[in-house]
Amino acid sequence: MLKMFIAQTKAESIRIVRSPFFLLFSIAMPLAFYFLFTSMYGTDKSIEATTWGVFSLMSMTAFSLIGTAVSQFGIRLSFEHQDGWVRLLRLTPLTPAVWLGSKLVAQMVIHLVVIVIIFSSAGVVHNIQLTAMQWITCGLWLWIGSIAFLALGALLGTLKNANTSVAIGNVLQMGLAILGGLWMPLNGLPTWMQAIGEWLPSHRYANGAWNMVAGQALEVIDFIILAGFGAVFMVVSVYIFNRREAV
Amino acid sequence: MMIQVNAIECRNLVKQFGDFRAVDHMNLNFEKGKISALLGPNGAGKTTAISMMLGLMRPTSGEIQVLGMSAGTKELRQRVGALTQDVRAADGLTVKEVLELFRSYYRNPMSLERLLDISGLHGDVKRRAASLSGGQRRRLAFAQSLAGNPELILLDEPTVAMDVEARGRFWETIRALASDGRTVLLTTHYLEEADAVADHIAVIAKGRVVAEGAPEQLKAQTALRTISFRATNAPEEQVWLTLPGVEKAECNGERVRLHAQQTDELLFTLMQSKWGVTDIEVQSASLEDTFRSLTTS
Structure with missing residues (x-):
């Protein structure tokens, strides 16, 4: 059982890392935008009680992890259903629990790697004023918070048509990023967008990290909204999976 | 056990x-x-x-x-x-x-x-x-x-x-x-x-x-045999189907091909007839024919 779990987790991790979409959308694009924003606005220019160099680093890391969870987990699930891969695995002794569990573990390992890569790239290029404790707590918050978006991915993964899943996944990822204030601060957006954005899990996800880099305490509402969305996505996707099994 | x-x-x-x-x-x-x-x-x-x-x-x-x-x-x-x-x-x-x-x-x-x-x-x-x-x-x-x-x-x-x-x-x-x-x-x-x-x-x-x-x-069990022969004085086509065991008949001028479950009795009937039967050839059907006859109805 353990041997199976380890082999499956290794295989799933390799598949994510080798995906050209991972390299492009999870690493290259967030980093490119990070360096674009910091050079456009100035690394040290202050924003929301911190500087662009730090604020945007948190936003772009959050953006990368949302995308990684939605596409590498969610969209990939849809493809695996569509291509008959899931059906093939059902013929082997691999249980659905081990299969999904190893996917989630692989995904979390990769998320940690993404955080380390993006944080260290920024740290090497810019002189970022964060204490070791802040680096670690922000990293942990973003890492653990990404579970909520894995739940969103699971919901997306219940779609049987992979093309629909890709389309919805892209819209979700961009929508959550823009309305959540990850591209530009929420108070720079039209008021109706702000009104929506405040309640989005993406905003709450990034907001937790923004507060920490500004030396403020974590807001309880950030945690509640993020965990609440995560729980709802999880319950709904489990419900859909189970209902489909019963047929 | x-x-x-x-x-x-x-x-x-x-x-x-x-x-x-x-x-x-x-x-x-x-x-x-x-x-x-x-x-x-x-x-x-x-x-x-x-x-x-x-x-x-x-x-x-x-x-x-x-x-x-x-x-x-x-x-x-x-x-x-x-x-x-x-x-x-x-x-x-x-x-x-x-x-x-x-x-x-x-x-x-x-x-x-x-x-x-x-x-x-x-x-x-x-x-x-x-x-x-x-x-x-x-x-x-x-x-x-x-x-x-x-x-x-x-x-x-x-x-x-x-x-x-x-x-x-x-x-x-x-x-x-x-x-x-x-x-x-x-x-x-x-x-x-x-x-x-x-x-x-x-x-x-x-x-x-x-x-x-x-x-x-x-x-x-299931193979049909075929008998093909020349009939100089052939009857109408439907008549072939009334012969013992015949399931299908194909006529091409004087050349006739009959498909049947078993052929002994049929051969005897043909030899005794006045249809001028010559050049008789008996073949067992290929498995392909058997398969086709089983799966189409």
């Missing part, structure tokens, strides 16, 4: 999809250690039957026992290998990685060497599975199905899209696997394939078993 003779037993198996009955009271027994074929035209219910044996589908009614257990149990997944139709390879993994992954699922996996021998992919171990050609991918899928060193192997249309040479090599592999004491059941719509590789054939059409037995038995 009871000795289980049959690897697979189906009793009154029925699968209904809405108004369509894909499998209609099938009774099948496949003996352990033998190669069996489920032969039938497309849409006969072969894939549905296999899916139920694998536990991928639940029968509407009836019963299936696989290796003495009910279909789809966890233990069976350790002991049964299956090749289904149209499965795409996992992206991102190499041939070796895919095979090692599948080997990790089983208690007693087949060695990587043997899997590579069987699939003929020794030269491609480092290639991405997704970049293989269609035929290579099919061979990889076959190796995946053998990763657990299964005692029962179910193959759904294994040689579709294979060329003649590849098919011949595949049959050799199947025979080698069966000679280790494994049971093999394959579905096919190629009669030639069933005849070449199987010890036992079950012919199915419209969800029912229409004939069953060893290939020679099947031929003997």
